Amino acid sequence: xxxxxxxxxxxxxxxxxxxxxxxxxxxxxxxxxxxxxxxxxxxxxxxxxxxxxxxxxxxxxxxxxxxxxxxxxxxxxxxxxxxxxxxxxxxxxxxxxxxxxxxxxxxxxxxxxxxxxxxxxxxxxxxxxxxxxxxxxxxxxxxxxxxxxxxxxxxxxxxxxxxxxxxxxxxxxxxxxxxxxxxxxxxxxxxxxxxxxxxxxxxxxxxxxxxxxxxxxxxxxxxxx
Amino acid sequence: xxxxxxxxxxxxxxxxxxxxxxxxxxxxxxxxxxxxxxxxxxxxxxxxxxxxxxxxxxxxxxxxxxxxxxxxxxxxxxxxxxxxxxxxxxxxxxxxxxxxxxxxxxxxxxxxxxxxxxxxxxxxxxxxxxxxxxxxxxxxxxxxxxxxxxxxxxxxxxxxxxxxxxxxxxxxxxxxxxxxxxxxxxxxxxxxxxxxxxxxxxxxxxxxxxxxxxxxxxxxxxxxxxxxxx
Numbered sequence: 001x002x003x004x005x006x007x008x009x010x011x012x013x014x015x016x017x018x019x020x021x022x023x024x025x026x027x028x029x030x031x032x033x034x035x036x037x038x039x040x041x042x043x044x045x046x047x048x049x050x051x052x053x054x055x056x057x058x059x060x061x062x063x064x065x066x067x068x069x070x071x072x073x074x075x076x077x078x079x080x081x082x083x084x085x086x087x088x089x090x091x092x093x094x095x096x097x098x099x100x101x102x103x104x105x106x107x108x109x110x111x112x113x114x115x116x117x118x119x120x121x122x123x124x125x126x127x128x129x130x131x132x133x134x135x136x137x138x139x140x141x142x143x144x145x146x147x148x149x150x151x152x153x154x155x156x157x158x159x160x161x162x163x164x165x166x167x168x169x170x171x172x173x174x175x176x177x178x179x180x181x182x183x184x185x186x187x188x189x190x191x192x193x194x195x196x197x198x199x200x201x202x203x204x205x206x207x208x209x210x211x212x213x214x215x216x217x218x219x220x221x222x223x224x225x
Numbered sequence: 226x227x228x229x230x231x232x233x234x235x236x237x238x239x240x241x242x243x244x245x246x247x248x249x250x251x252x253x254x255x256x257x258x259x260x261x262x263x264x265x266x267x268x269x270x271x272x273x274x275x276x277x278x279x280x281x282x283x284x285x286x287x288x289x290x291x292x293x294x295x296x297x298x299x300x301x302x303x304x305x306x307x308x309x310x311x312x313x314x315x316x317x318x319x320x321x322x323x324x325x326x327x328x329x330x331x332x333x334x335x336x337x338x339x340x341x342x343x344x345x346x347x348x349x350x351x352x353x354x355x356x357x358x359x360x361x362x363x364x365x366x367x368x369x370x371x372x373x374x375x376x377x378x379x380x381x382x383x384x385x386x387x388x389x390x391x392x393x394x395x396x397x398x399x400x401x402x403x404x405x406x407x408x409x410x411x412x413x414x415x416x417x418x419x420x421x422x423x424x425x426x427x428x429x430x431x432x433x434x435x436x437x438x439x440x441x442x443x444x445x446x447x448x449x450x451x452x453x454x455x
Contacts, residue, residue: 062391062437063430064398066409071430074416075423161289168291172402179293192302200290207289 006194009185013199016181017206023095023167023177027102028160034103035110042115053111060108065166068105073097073173098170106163113159117152118144150221157214161207178202228419229428236415236425243411244432250329250407251394257333258393262340269345280341287338292396299331300403328400336393343389347381348374383451387444391437398433408432 041053060068076082076091090096121144129139171180182199186192231237261283268280287295304322311320351374359369401409412429416422 059430059434063433064395064409066398066401067426067430067433070409070413071423071426075426078421078423165289165291168293169399171293179291179297182294183297186297186301190301190305192298192305196294196298196302199294200286203291203294204286204289 002191002194005189005191006198009195010198012185013178013181013195013202016176016178017202019170019175020164020167020177020179021206023098023102023170023175024160024164026099027106027167028163030099030103031106031110031163034107035114038107038111039114039118042111043118057108057111060105061112065101065105065169066172069098069101069169069173072101094170094173094175098167098173098175102163102166102170105166106159109159109162110156113152113155114148116155117148120151121147146221150218153214153218153221157210160210160214164203164206164210228415228421228424236411236419239411239415240408240428240432243406243408244436246325246405247394247397247407247432248436250325250332250397250400250405251390253325253329254332254336254397255390255393257330258336258338258340258389261334261337262344265337265341266344266348269341270348284338284341287335288342292332292335292399293402295335296328296331296399296402299327299334303327303330324400324403324405328397328403328405332393332396332400335396336389339389339392340386343382343385344378346385347378350381351377380451383444383448387441387448390440390444394436394440395433 038053038056041049042057044050072091073094076097082088082091090100125143125147126139129143134142167177168179170177171183174180176184178199182195186195189195229235229237229240231241265280265283268276269284271277271280304320307322308320311317355373355377356369359373364373397407398409401407401413404410406414408429412425416425419425
């Protein structure tokens with residue numbers, strides 16, 4: 001066991017963790033909006049919207065994240081038309097390609113989590129709101145959303161942890177995130193175990209924090225309904 | 226379409242074999258995962274604090290660390306570890322482990338952590354009376370496990386195991402980084418030599434979708450079989 005290498009690689013890995021956290025927070029942010037949009041579409045009575053949302057989540061949950069990143073990073077650049085539009089500024093950067101792929105992926109999972117959360121709301125709550133004459137919009141924001149947040153917190157916590165692990169795939173499109181730097185150090189020093197312990201420890205620490213944060217939030221939203 | 230032709234002109238046969246490779250790795254990994262689950266589930270359920278700690282350590286670490294990192298650990302560290310063990314027995318030649326073995330072993334360890342959690346949950350949700358009743362009847366421990374606990378456990382575990390299967394199947398795409406020619410690696414090669422990444426990666430996505438679709442159909446049948454008798 002090479003302790004010196006572990007100490008030396010720690011700051012490098014810590015700097016790379018910032019990239020990982022940036023990727024994670026941005027994709028969770030966009031993913032939440034995508035998820036909410038598709039959950040609402042899935043719950044609508046319009047058959048077209050409903051089917052579209054179903055197919056979206058089926059495709060993104062049924063294929064590996066690696067394929068999705070590769071299609072966006074390597075594949076989309078092949079379309080000549082796209083190269084001439086303004087999107088090319090975003091799509092030529094591996095950083096944004098990774099964020100787009102992660103957001104779309106986590107959006108699909110989030111939409112399923114939110115959909116089931118909305119579906120488990122007892123119809124009595126909405127009916128009670130309606131009979132009190134509360135407008136539909138306010139019922140949605142003040143009754144449905146808070147209950148849905150409470151219902152979906154545990155599952156969403158798991159999704160955050162899955163996404164944290166998913167950001168490691170950014171290293172396959174040349175981004176130097178925590179896994180990317182770890183791989184670089186492993187392949188230059190040939191001491192996989194030491195680097196794994198340090199990088200894995202950082203990942204575990206982040207998982208631990210997310211886990212406890214969600215627990216705290218669960219307590220906060222833990223009122224009985 | 227001619228890109229997918231079988232034979233020397235297209236990539237059809239290569240992708241077909243790559244798909245078989247993906248299935249082979251997934252099945253092997255799932256099987257290795259079951260072996261790991263068989264070892265670690267009793268540890269997680271045991272009353273001994275130390276054994277418990279080992280079980281929890283395994284599932285927490287593997288489920289909290291990215292799959293890619295675990296694969297790199299075995300890819301770069303696997304042959305070193307085996308050579309070290311071999312050197313103890315006096316064998317000092319260079320040993321290179323097959324990519325298939327490294328790949329299915331690392332995915333198997335990951336899949337095993339998820340399977341362990343599934344089995345633990347299933348055993349814990351079996352009614353306590355079942356354990357007590359079988360004890361009172363004087364059944365031997367072995368018979369108690371295989372004839373009383375296991376059938377009930379499988380019924381609860383099969384739906385969750387289908388999730389583990391899906392995770393395992395998708396994780397196999399990651400071992401393309403070790404150079405094993407499965408769907409992802411073959412698409413990478415094909416995309417590189419034809420300069421048509423969009424087509425080949427989309428086709429890879431379709432292959433994965435087909436695999437998940439048909440395996441889910443199969444698992445649903447299993448589920449019906451094991452959920453009898455409720």
